Amino acid sequence: MHDGIRWLVDLEHWMSSVVFARGISAQELAVRMGGDRDGATEPITDAEAWDLGEWYRPGQDGDGVVRVGEHGGWSFALEYGDSTGGERLAEISRDGAEAVHYVPMQEHPPATVFYARDGAELCGFGLGEEVWRWGREPDLLLPDLVAGHVLEPDGTTVIAHEREHYTDTYRRTLGVIEQRFGLSLSPAYLGEARLPAYAVRGTPDTHI
Structure with a gap:
């Protein structure tokens, strides 16, 4: 079953992000993100x-954890x-790998998407603000955004979408990213899947 990634728009109380890597x-993804190669917890x-540890400590850096897996070739x-x-x-993307980073930013729109390949951050933009791109x-990804009816060929926003709710525009752009890179993530990973x-x-404190 292909779950895609458009459903990530509908998450209501999940303030973290997702990193996809191919290659x-x-x-290895966990290690490149700062983890110890032998530091995995039980699933x-x-x-x-x-429930792990103390995430935020006043006046100090907070803790960070990643859960990792493989799905749909990524x-x-x-x-x-x-x-x-x-x-x-x-x-993450060095030595010929690819990486896509989706940051929901639900309390401070827009959400953002970044793409990197072979050690270089190639492009990024805010969802709903695709007219401003960097990298x-x-x-x-302009041709893909045009084909997905997100942007006009000159890079401006498709006018017919201006009155849409932001979640609809986000979903359309995530659909473009999903199709371009073949990304998929099962909702079960944000449920009971270990x-x-x-x-x-x-x-x-990662001792469960």
């Missing part, structure tokens, strides 16, 4: 990940707490 294993659920990492692993896309190749977790920042 490396789930364990845990999404709810159990949120490795993926779900970020929790104060993880900064998703900011390391150049490192080494900011127009890399995945190994790695500490990637701070000292969370």
